[in-house]
Amino acid sequence: MIDEILAKIEQFNTIIIHRHERPDPDALGSQVGLKKIIEATYRDKIVKVTGYTEPSLAFLSEMDVVTDDLYQEALVIVCDTANTPRIDDKRYTCGKALIKIDHHPEVDSYGDVSWVDPSMSSTSEMVYQLATSGKNKMTLTDEAARLLYAGIIGDTGRFLYPSTTEQTLHVAAELVRYMFDRTLLYNQLYETKPAVARLKGYLLTQLDLSQEGVTYVKLTANILKEYNVTSEETSALVGTYGDVLGINAWVIFVEEPTQIRVRLRSKGPHINGLAAKYNGGGHPLASGAKVKTWEEADQLVVDLKAICAEYTK
Template sequence: MKEIRLDNFIDEFDKSQRIVITNHTNPDGDAMGSALALQRILEKLGKTVHVIVPNPYPKFLWHLTGNDRVMIYSNGKKAANAQIEAADMIFHLDYNAYHRSADMEEALRAAQAKKVMIDHHQQPESWPDFIYSDTVMSSTCQMVYEFCTMYNWDQFLDKESAECLYTGIVTDTGSFKFSATTSRTHEVAGKLLDLGVESQQLQNKIFDSQPAARLKLLGTMLGQMETSADGTVVLLYLSKAQCDALGYEKGITEGFVNYGLSVDGAQIACFMREEEGIVKISLRSKGLLDVNELARASFNGGGHKNAAGGRLDTDIAAALAHAKTHLPWS
């Protein structure tokens, strides 16, 4: 489903000097790539731009240009709130509901700035002044590229901003493997390559520069993998004790859920990771199986048809029991 509500956007943009770009809690490659690329483009248009994210993000994204200027809300709420309050316009990237901004929600709700949503998740809320939503688009990074072409801003793309956008596309499509990848996705990726992106070098930084702890955690997770009787559902998990013992750090388990879908016959994969008092959940599916609806109904989350997330306010043992009750476990 597509919703484009951008009437008078450019008039408001021209009047806006101070701009804040935000994204969702636990930012991933698409969230950070889109934010940092857009920041670089808007600065070339003469705007004063701050990227403010709810909490820290994985080290494998720290190479992106602009990383050193990102404001982490959880590390400095007073300074971040001052920028949000002073903003003339706020871009909300890669999320479509206020609660996805976590502790930033109150400040964002109170902000008097014009609000622009660019996002590809299902069921967007209606509060933004301007919306560009497309639930079949591969990534918010692809959407930012398309958004820029609407206003001829793509002329301001350079190698650095192209690397940011390519990062989001390649991570959100599973290196062009997932179903939302289209011929247009490849076309946009090709244009970014033409701007100087070195695909192999960039993907090495993203996927092949992981700490040893990641492999230890992966081995532990795979060693205790469970499958439904018919083999269509794969359940993966890590307890907090295991994470603590093996050196977990933010982002280190990114992509673990996809190992479940690689099992022959698997149609749904669920990965659970326990933190203090909560269990975070990633869901993936193949074909027509809709894990977005499953996440919304049973796991306090949501996302896309074939990729969603959620959380349970419980421990890992109770979460596993809950999953076996609400997944098609047989």
């Protein structure tokens, strides 16, 4: 599969790389890291990355301006996106060929070539394997290493999550041999704004653990306004309840103008099926979803409690 993808990359002079909407470090790390690797390996190729530029992650990279005409003879690669509705920039179908590279459990089977490996910690780890495991090795730069390392530590929770394998640690060890400022990168990824820190305090005051080991919090538009925190910034709070003794799973609901965003996390019970039921998806222990009303949010909590009750039997 790796050699098939490398052959496609070699074949096309124009390559446009997409990833999922509302990007996290792995989405950006794999997307832009792959761009940097291809550019360093093939100096004559046009390589672009597209999608919304997330301000809180602009230190990783900003997106390119990609005109429609570039797609006419282009290879399109989509990184870190299990299902087509989540692909940022719907022009991904406009190229000559389409490749999917992803580590989430398969949801949509799309692409002329599809490399899906849920055993990988991150799509950034897969991109590293792509660059170093094929018949023809690609060129890994300091900047590519920084981006891939950011993606790996982002999706492994700094190597705390069960998705971290011996191979993951080996890849990370190889990446830190390159010249980039790891201390600065960690600070950029994990420093918390005072407003977000205050909202974290609010989340802890709302802790109410059910007998099934479930807790949840509803961040309404009024609460976000009171604490001066955006919906996007609440992503930094998703792990707040992770260290609480006795917790099995938790949900953070975030009210947005047209929907309620659902951030689901678990310490054991698999929740990606529940996320799929509520217009989302993800990993067994880390998923996201969307609901339309607070009544629907309440039903999701009921369903989550049932999953956790079954898990603890």
